[in-house]
Amino acid sequence: MKRLIIKRLLQLIPMLIGMSFVSFIIIQSSPGDYFAQMKMNPEISPETIESMRTSFGLDRPILVQYFLWLKNMCKLDFGVSFAYHIPVKTLIKFRLKNTICLAIFSLFMSWIIAVPLAVIAGYKEGTFFDKLLSMCAYFSISLPSFFVALLFVYFISKTNLLPIGGTRSIFEVDASTIMVFKDYMKHLLVPGLVLCLVNVGGLFRLMKNNFIETFNTPFILAAWARGVSRNSVIFKHTLRNALNPMFTILGMEIGSLLNGAALTEIICGWPGMGSLVLEAVLSHDLYLVMGSLVISGFLLVLGNLIGDILIAFFDPRIRIS
Amino acid sequence: MRKLLHRLKNHSRLAYFSLWFLLVFYFASFFADILAPYHFDHQFRNKPYHPPTKIHFFDSRGHFHIRPFVYNTVVDDPVFKTYREDHSKIYPLKFFVRGKERKIFFFFKTDRYLFGVDQPAGIFLFGTDNYGRDIFSRLLYGGRISLSISLIGVFISFSLGMITGGIAGYFGGIIDQTLMRLVEILMVFPSFYLMLSLRAMFPLNLSSIQVYLLIVLILSLIGWAGLARIIRGMVLSIKEEDYILAAKSLGLSHWKILLFHIFPNTFSYSITAITISVPGYIIGEAALSLLGLGIQEPYPSWGNILSSTIGNLRVLGDAPWLLLAGIFIFVVLINFNLLGDALRNVLDPKNW
Amino acid sequence: MEEILRCEKISKVFVVKDFLGINKRKVKALQDVSITLNKRIDLGIVGESGSGKTTLAKVLLLLVRPDSGSVYYRNTDLTSLPDSKLRFFRNNVRIIFQNPYKSLNPRLSVEKTIKEALFPKKTDPGMIEEILIQTGLPADYKHKYPHQMSGGERQRVAIARAIAGSPECIIADEPTGNLDATTEVHILKLLDGLKKTLGLTFLFITHNLKIVVSFCETIVIMYRGCIVEQASATQILKYPLHPYTRVLWNQSSFINPVEEYKDREGCVFLFGCPYRKKICFNLQPELKEKEKQHMVSCFLYE
Numbered sequence: 008m009k010r011l012i013i014k015r016l017l018q019l020i021p022m023l024i025g026m027s028f029v030s031f032i033i034i035q036s037s038p039g040d041y042f043a044q045m046k047m048n049p050e051i052s053p054e055t056i057e058s059m060r061t062s063f064g065l066d067r068p069i070l071v072q073y074f075l076w077l078k079n080m081c082k083l084d085f086g087v088s089f090a091y092h093i094p095v096k097t098l099i100k101f102r103l104k105n106t107i108c109l110a111i112f113s114l115f116m117s118w119i120i121a122v123p124l125a126v127i128a129g130y131k132e133g134t135f136f137d138k139l140l141s142m143c144a145y146f147s148i149s150l151p152s153f154f155v156a157l158l159f160v161y162f163i164s165k166t167n168l169l170p171i172g173g174t175r176s177i178f179e180v181d182a183s184t185i186m187v188f189k190d191y192m193k194h195l196l197v198p199g200l201v202l203c204l205v206n207v208g209g210l211f212r213l214m215k216n217n218f219i220e221t222f223n224t225p226f227i228l229a230a231w232a233r234g235v236s237r238n239s240v241i242f243k244h245t246l247r248n249a250l251n252p253m254f255t256i257l258g259m260e261i262g263s264l265l266n267g268a269a270l271t272e273i274i275c276g277w278p279g280m281g282s283l284v285l286e287a288v289l290s291h292d293l294y295l296v297m298g299s300l301v302i303s304g305f306l307l308v309l310g311n312l313i314g315d316i317l318i319a320f321f322d323p324r325i326r327i328s
Numbered sequence: 329m330r331k332l333l334h335r336l337k338n339h340s341r342l343a344y345f346s347l348w349f350l351l352v353f354y355f356a357s358f359f360a361d362i363l364a365p366y367h368f369d370h371q372f373r374n375k376p377y378h379p380p381t382k383i384h385f386f387d388s389r390g391h392f393h394i395r396p397f398v399y400n401t402v403v404d405d406p407v408f409k410t411y412r413e414d415h416s417k418i419y420p421l422k423f424f425v426r427g428k429e430r431k432i433f434f435f436f437k438t439d440r441y442l443f444g445v446d447q448p449a450g451i452f453l454f455g456t457d458n459y460g461r462d463i464f465s466r467l468l469y470g471g472r473i474s475l476s477i478s479l480i481g482v483f484i485s486f487s488l489g490m491i492t493g494g495i496a497g498y499f500g501g502i503i504d505q506t507l508m509r510l511v512e513i514l515m516v517f518p519s520f521y522l523m524l525s526l527r528a529m530f531p532l533n534l535s536s537i538q539v540y541l542l543i544v545l546i547l548s549l550i551g552w553a554g555l556a557r558i559i560r561g562m563v564l565s566i567k568e569e570d571y572i573l574a575a576k577s578l579g580l581s582h583w584k585i586l587l588f589h590i591f592p593n594t595f596s597y598s599i600t601a602i603t604i605s606v607p608g609y610i611i612g613e614a615a616l617s618l619l620g621l622g623i624q625e626p627y628p629s630w631g632n633i634l635s636s637t638i639g640n641l642r643v644l645g646d647a648p649w650l651l652l653a654g655i656f657i658f659v660v661l662i663n664f665n666l667l668g669d670a671l672r673n674v675l676d677p678k679n680w
Numbered sequence: 681m682e683e684i685l686r687c688e689k690i691s692k693v694f695v696v697k698d699f700l701g702i703n704k705r706k707v708k709a710l711q712d713v714s715i716t717l718n719k720r721i722d723l724g725i726v727g728e729s730g731s732g733k734t735t736l737a738k739v740l741l742l743l744v745r746p747d748s749g750s751v752y753y754r755n756t757d758l759t760s761l762p763d764s765k766l767r768f769f770r771n772n773v774r775i776i777f778q779n780p781y782k783s784l785n786p787r788l789s790v791e792k793t794i795k796e797a798l799f800p801k802k803t804d805p806g807m808i809e810e811i812l813i814q815t816g817l818p819a820d821y822k823h824k825y826p827h828q829m830s831g832g833e834r835q836r837v838a839i840a841r842a843i844a845g846s847p848e849c850i851i852a853d854e855p856t857g858n859l860d861a862t863t864e865v866h867i868l869k870l871l872d873g874l875k876k877t878l879g880l881t882f883l884f885i886t887h888n889l890k891i892v893v894s895f896c897e898t899i900v901i902m903y904r905g906c907i908v909e910q911a912s913a914t915q916i917l918k919y920p921l922h923p924y925t926r927v928l929w930n931q932s933s934f935i936n937p938v939e940e941y942k943d944r945e946g947c948v949f950l951f952g953c954p955y956r957k958k959i960c961f962n963l964q965p966e967l968k969e970k971e972k973q974h975m976v977s978c979f980l981y982e
Contacts, residue, residue: 022513025509026517029517030517033525033528034525034528145665146662148665149661149662149665150658150661151614151654151657151661153614153615154634154651154655154657154658157634157651157654161644262518265518267520270520274638281520284521288524296525300517300522303517304518307516569782570777570779570782571782571784571785573738573743573775574841575796576763577741577743577770578770578771578796578845579769581763581764588796592788593786
């Protein structure tokens with residue numbers, strides 16, 4: 008167990024280095040100057056720009072730049088954003104918080120919906136109810152997230168049911184924490200529901216397959232034969248075993264949510280990592296892109312690791328050996 | 329092949345239907361030049377955000393016409409873009425109607441359209457966009473771009489994945505290690521961010537053909553890694569089969585074994601994988617075009633038809649028919665998913 | 681006597697991982713195995729499943745590279761040659777696998793399967809049909825695919841593939857292991873006939889001592905990766921020396937089928953042996969010539 012975690016963590020290091028290197032090369036080979044925008048600003052003198060260039064080490068060879076950046080990253084210093092003039096870390100921290108909130112919210116929602124439905128559908132396999140749900144699942148996996156987001160936005164623009172764009176609409180200084188939280192959740196609802204709707208189908212199908220597979224194994228038959236009650240067979244014996252492979256999915260989903268969330272965030276105006284990366288890429292904000300890529304890659308790998316650990320934790324075959 | 333179709337039909341009527349549906353879709357997109365009632369950048373300057381044209385059988389006096397017809401429309405309120413039908417003259421639907429001259433398949437010049445109505449009336453089955461261009465025609469033309477990008481993209485990344493996965497799995501050792509590390513690094517990137525960064529490597533103002541090729545390139549670069557990994561796994565297991573040992577014992581060269589013994593046996597999986605991965609490419613193209621980084625105006629793609637609705641609640645509220653592009657994507661995606669699932673079951677040797 | 685194939689002191693260890701790839705376990709498939717195959721003197725290798733016979737066959741063809749030891753073909757050391765230089769050798773020494781359901785590529789027709797095996801590459805028209813008829817299959821079977829044939833027919837195709845390059849030696853790895861009893865007889869008759877008409881030398885691997893005694897001149901008995909006895913068929917038949925061989929002959933007395941996974945000292949057959957002595961717990965006896973042409977590795981005879 009410990010060895011597994013350590014092994015995976017060690018595997019992480021070369022991966023992150025490789026990944027940051029690749030992204031560095033990608034960003035470096037993109038055309039345009041990082042200071043193009045600043046140069047156009049008459050208030051900033053060319054000397055300031057030159058001094059910035061040297062302070063960022065941008066006049067050095069590319070490899071040196073990379074290692075400078077890597078060295079700073081080890082100290083958790085991601086550099087300063089060219090466009091925002093604030094440390095990348097602060098920017099990412101704020102945006103990442105939003106994205107993670109969104110991811111956790113939609114993850115939670117989709118699991119809450121998918122798992123019980125999958126158990127029912129799996130137990131009543133072949134019935135009309137099962138078929139109906141399977142069809143709905145097809146719809147869910149085939150819906151592109153941006154399309155659902157647009158539909159939601161359209162619907163809300165017609166009804167004004169929920170706020171859209173940003174994270175808060177209360178700006179009073181004396182607003183209580185609860186009020187702010189409520190407001191935050193309201194804003195979270197639209198992108199959260201969009202992502203939930205898009206993800207729930209895939210989860211449902213996986214869970215249902217696992218459930219049916221486990222349900223047809225001899226040890227469940229043996230449990231029936233022993234006269235174990237129906238609920239006990241379903242929940243204690245089948246569900247527990249069927250959930251095991253789902254933990255890998257959970258880990259992978261954290262990563263894929265980062266992916267899927269990006270477009271939804273942009274369309275729903277949710278200030279998360281997705282829109283940040285889009286802006287950064289478009290304005291050649293070197294350190295911001297690098298920082299976001301590395302952080303998101305780290306999260307992705309971390310997600311996989313969590314999945315592995317959960318599996319190991321719930322599977323006595325691994326936990327004990 | 330015929331047997332496969334037969335098995336597919338027996339396994340799932342729905343999936344069989346999906347197959348035909350997709351073929352019709354591809355067919356329609358391919359022949360967009362012929363089928364579309366207007367050229368994709370034919371503008372009706374006085375008819376922006378025109379709602380879908382109503383097709384009538386009964387005129388205003390209640391007379392029945394065997395040939396369906398439309399009325400010309402005039403702007404009612406220029407601010408809110410509402411239109412009212414002008415009942416004074418009917419414009420019957422005609423085949424091979426004369427219109428603006430355009431080229432079919434890049435070289436046949438003609439001014440005939442398969443169907444349409446006489447000017448100044450217009451037949452907008454799905455409405456028009458902000459420049460007064462017919463959405464239906466743009467969707468057909470857009471399908472040509474979106475669907476072909478996905479097919480070419482899948483083809484390229486599949487070939488790449490097949491070669492790298494095959495070599496890594498078959499030869500193993502240091503080659504395998506290197507290739508798989510590379511693949512893992514590519515897979516650690518959230519693909520959407522990678523897509524954006526790769527797009528940023530190139531200037532924004534490229535010619536349309538360059539953008540097209542660039543999107544294909546980006547999508548296949550992102551897609552091949554996952555396929556390579558899966559194919560490597562398959563090759564690893566096929567490699568241990570007795571018939572591969574038998575081929576080896578005949579003294580066949582490695583390349584022959586890979587080409588004639590290992591790759592053909594990944595075939596059933598490959599078909600399924602291709603079917604299942606096409607949606608990803610369609611979405612990828614749409615996402616890029618949606619953000620304005622993909623196919624540029626005036627060329628249509630399903631993504632950039634949607635793009636005018638982003639961040640503009642007013643447009644979305646005024647012209648919801650622009651969302652039809654999304655429905656097109658959705659319909660194609662669901663058919664691919666249905667087909668892919670059925671193919672997986674049909675091609676699984678366990679179910680033979 | 682004309683020597684074809686010889687291997688010396690072959691050892692092979694497989695590393696088996698558990699399903700997460702964390703814990704590893706070593707399995708000794710072959711331990712210092714040496715055998716010699718002479719022209720026109722068929723060699724039979726007998727042992728239960730897991731005794732390393734199949735691994736030995738694969739090592740002899742260098743389909744699996746040994747950890748130590750060497751393989752000689754007509755006194756040339758082949759062990760370290762790359763696959764690309766083994767072409768000539770592999771055309772002269774062919775193999776028939778145990779399971780005809782696995783050893784034929786499901787995507788190749790019979791014709792293509794045999795065509796691949798032909799040597800030299802040029803095909804006279806009718807050659808494939810000729811080979812098929814030699815193996816007792818109708819000529820029009822060349823258009824069939826493996827899944828359209830029965831197990832016996834598939835094995836005949838596998839045999840056709842083996843003889844297609846006109847080899848001098850064939851390694852038959854339990855060629856009847858997956859077939860029913862009557863088909864087994866047919867296949868054995870076929871192999872016997874081919875042996876005579878084509879002048880082939882067989883290395884016959886099986887778990888069934890009775891088949892080998894009638895088919896081969898020399899017999900090697902293997903147990904858990906070691907050769908425990910080697911003698912001519914008649915000697916094995918009349919005077920089996922090693923306790924394991926006796927157990928094989930009289931299978932009802934096989935009382936102790938212990939499955940062992942851990943490495944341990946001592947004789948490989950220790951726990952199955954009714955005659956074990958103190959020394960057997962500590963050492964693996966060497967293979968020594970007890971009588972003329974009769975080798976055995978057992979402390980009972982020292």
